[in-house]
Amino acid sequence: MKRFSVFLEDKLGLTTSQVEDLLLSKQTKTINKGDFLLEQGQICSHSFFVEEGLLRMYALNNDGKEHVVQFSPENWIAGDRGSIYFNEPSNYFIDAIEETTVVFIDQPFLDQLALVSPDFRTKNEFLLHNHIRHQQKRIQLLLGATAEERYLDFIQLYPNLLLRVPQWMIASYLGITPESLSRIRKALADKNFAG
Amino acid sequence: MKRFSVFLEDKLGLTTSQVEDLLLSKQTKTINKGDFLLEQGQICSHSFFVEEGLLRMYALNNDGKEHVVQFSPENWIAGDRGSIYFNEPSNYFIDAIEETTVVFIDQPFLDQLALVSPDFRTKNEFLLHNHIRHQQKRIQLLLGATAEERYLDFIQLYPNLLLRVPQWMIASYLGITPESLSRIRKALADKNFAG
DNA sequence: CGTCGAATTGATGTCATTCAACTACAGTGG
DNA sequence: CCACTGTAGTTGAATGACATCAATTCGACG
Numbered sequence: 001m002k003r004f005s006v007f008l009e010d011k012l013g014l015t016t017s018q019v020e021d022l023l024l025s026k027q028t029k030t031i032n033k034g035d036f037l038l039e040q041g042q043i044c045s046h047s048f049f050v051e052e053g054l055l056r057m058y059a060l061n062n063d064g065k066e067h068v069v070q071f072s073p074e075n076w077i078a079g080d081r082g083s084i085y086f087n088e089p090s091n092y093f094i095d096a097i098e099e100t101t102v103v104f105i106d107q108p109f110l111d112q113l114a115l116v117s118p119d120f121r122t123k124n125e126f127l128l129h130n131h132i133r134h135q136q137k138r139i140q141l142l143l144g145a146t147a148e149e150r151y152l153d154f155i156q157l158y159p160n161l162l163l164r165v166p167q168w169m170i171a172s173y174l175g176i177t178p179e180s181l182s183r184i185r186k187a188l189a190d191k192n193f194a195g
Numbered sequence: 196m197k198r199f200s201v202f203l204e205d206k207l208g209l210t211t212s213q214v215e216d217l218l219l220s221k222q223t224k225t226i227n228k229g230d231f232l233l234e235q236g237q238i239c240s241h242s243f244f245v246e247e248g249l250l251r252m253y254a255l256n257n258d259g260k261e262h263v264v265q266f267s268p269e270n271w272i273a274g275d276r277g278s279i280y281f282n283e284p285s286n287y288f289i290d291a292i293e294e295t296t297v298v299f300i301d302q303p304f305l306d307q308l309a310l311v312s313p314d315f316r317t318k319n320e321f322l323l324h325n326h327i328r329h330q331q332k333r334i335q336l337l338l339g340a341t342a343e344e345r346y347l348d349f350i351q352l353y354p355n356l357l358l359r360v361p362q363w364m365i366a367s368y369l370g371i372t373p374e375s376l377s378r379i380r381k382a383l384a385d386k387n388f389a390g
Numbered sequence: 391c392g393t394c395g396a397a398t399t400g401a402t403g404t405c406a407t408t409c410a411a412c413t414a415c416a417g418t419g420g
Numbered sequence: 421c422c423a424c425t426g427t428a429g430t431t432g433a434a435t436g437a438c439a440t441c442a443a444t445t446c447g448a449c450g
């Protein structure tokens with residue numbers, strides 16, 4: 001749980017010894033590529049800190065097509081807040097794109113963190129604000145940018161994911177078909193040779 | 196500041212007397228239809244609680260077209276978190292769709308709230324989670340739903356806004372042109388007569 | 391080497407945009 | 421009170437962006 005420890009110290013303001021205590025009772029779970037941590041209809045009772053690997057959260061639309069809401073590589077937290085905090089069955093699936101090791105985070109654990117660390121809540125709120133800000137940016141792009149612009153933004157924001165996520169999933173994240181993404185990439189390649 | 200008082204009591208867990216004390220030093224500001232509370236390039240140093248009226252937050256894309264990120268009617272809070280919490284110049288405009296009365300909320304005020312109310316932070320985090328959940332839903336719709344489906348979702352979610360927001364702004368919120376929305380409305384009207 | 395899913399490519403279709411004309415209506419000034 | 425003006429909304433025709441369907445090609449893996 002190396003990454004999780006560092007995360008607790010750097011992002012949430014805990015001391016090394018606090019982290020050691022807290023993690024005594026914690027275990028990691030490793031799941032295979034393609035396995036699910038959450039399926040539509042279930043109530044999501046945990047968030048998942050990604051220690052190693054890569055998760056994807058997606059929904060199905062009316063036609064049964066997958067739409068990726070977010071990718072969660074190392075050091076990210078996945079989970080459906082709607083389901084966790086409002087106790088509703090989730091609309092989402094969370095599965096592993098690669099073999100992935102996660103740490104389960106439940107409410108009691110968060111309460112513990114708030115108890116031992118004075119500025120845990122401040123830092124946690126910071127993370128929430130950051131999440132909102134990223135979502136807002138994404139909404140803005142979906143409203144006003146072309147598929148090509150959204151793709152360029154994606155490779156700038158997540159250059160490391162480019163190599164790890166299959167292209168058809170990136171298309172799904174961008175809100176287009178795999179065929180369209182293929183053509184966009186071709187057009188970009190042509191432009192770059194011309195320029 | 197009636198609505199703001201009720202908000203502080205009901206949503207953020209303060210007592211009536213706490214609210215009275217806190218609001219002694221607070222003033223409202225009323226702005227005209229079309230006036231701005233935030234413009235692109237400025238650093239957003241406050242959030243705005245809407246006591247009366249209706250705000251809209253929007254961004255400009257590469258072509259200079261407006262795209263509405265959110266509407267904020269009574270009891271909502273508007274503001275650009277990216278700018279507030281990360282101290283960056285904002286990408287957004289916030290202006291008034293109607294004459295609007297707002298209460299300015301800055302960080303010192305929030306700190307005060309956290310001091311006097313034990314469960315302010317818990318309730319505030321709840322609001323943040325709720326915001327994230329709504330944004331996620333919107334992303335999902337933009338990825339996988341047709342313009343018609345998004346419009347139906349909009350009128351279900353914000354039936355009261357239908358009468359107050361000009362149609363071209365709703366189109367902007369949905370990510371389509373005013374002409375397209377006009378046609379969608381016509382098609383729906385035809386369907387309902389047929390059915 | 392053969393198989394299966396991923397990616398590319400081409401032909402065609404659909405939905406929304408663009409541009410333009412026109413109607414309806416509110417606000418302004420004579 | 422009426423003409424003048426500007427903005428919102430509607431409608432039509434042409435265009436454009438992305439989707440769909442179908443046919444290959446590519447590449448990983450048993």
